[in-house]
Amino acid sequence: MEISDQTVQKIERFAENRQVAERESAREPLSDTALHAYTRRLDATLKGLQEQVKRQENDLIKLRELNSIELPEPGTDTWARVSQARRAKKAYDSVLKSEHELPATDSVLPSLLALEETARLIKDNKTSVQLTAEQLSTDRDRLRVEDANLRDSQAIASGLRERIQFIRNAQSRKSDQTPSQVAREQVIQQKKQNKDLDRTSARLKVDLDKFIDDTLAPMLAAEDLGGPTVGDALEVSDATLKAGYTAHGKPKKQKQPVEEENGSQQRIDQFMQRSGDDTSLNKREAAAKEFHQLLDDLLDANTSYINLKRDSASSRFLVRAKVAQFHPRDARRLRLIDFGRSLGN
DSSP: OOOOOHHHHHHHHHHHHHHHHHHHHSSSOOHHHHHHHHHHHHHHHHHHHHHHHHHHHHHHHHHHSSHHHHHHHHOHHHHHHHHHHHHHHHHHHHHHHSSSOOOOOOOOOHHHHHHHHHHHHHHHHHHHHHHHHHHHHHHHHHHHHHHHHHHHHHHHHHHHHHHHHHHHHHHHHHHTOOOHHHHHHHHHHHHHHHHHHHHHHHHHHHHHHHHHIIIHHHHHHHHHOOOOTTTTTTTTOHHHHHBBBBBTTTTTOOOOOOOOSHHHHHHHHHHHHHHHHHHHHHHHHHHHHHHHHHHHHHHHHTTTTTEEEOOOHHHHHHHHHHHHHEEEEEEEEEEEEOSSSSSSO
């Protein structure tokens, strides 16, 4: 919707005049006499408009009754039609030259019409602003998506350019080298990759051993003692391993220490407590040692089956973790899963 500059200027002037009138009204409130006078002016304007409408309706009825014009039939005389057109033109000219009945200079009708038009424009502008804001939000979201796509495309293009340049340099370098030099370079590159793989494998081995000793071993020991399955209880304390588990897999209640009278009995209790702590520590260490040994045997056997000495929590955990699988017809044999093939192979 386009609004002309002239209409905007009229609206601005009307707004300024209204603000001035509001300030004057706030500074000097209208008296009852002024309000009554304004009301009378409104009534007089309304009454004048109603009379004018009624008068024009009566005139229109009279004109329709007195000056009813029947259009000539197509077969009538041409001069008669010309004469009729001249009379119609004369009537229209007389109507155009007649005085317009406009509101008086002191009428409030222009102000009311201007106020109505201003209210309509304000409503249309508010709707337009709301629609523009919604469209702007949508455009901003789309712009963010397009920016992300552009960054991805630029990163891909940059990587492809670097790769192409690297291949070109390698080809140009190989073209200038003898076969022995190319072979020597390939050997050096392979050795470097092997060293990187060895360092990475050693670092991963250290992290794995730390995870097994600190986190996994207590849970394995708890499952071996009849406790929860590995992963159900993430933290298993030494006191819980020392107390053991019930037949339903719940931790047993720990015995509260009783205050003894003599020092010899206290020393005996301390010795027994240390012995119990060593027992829980040995359970955790035994579970960790068993898991390490099982994992080493599986890695040494590659994808071949190994024979299990017993059904342990370590073997069950590896199977649940999809790292190893039992033999289809013998659950005492275990092997690593060949991740390069399907599970069925």
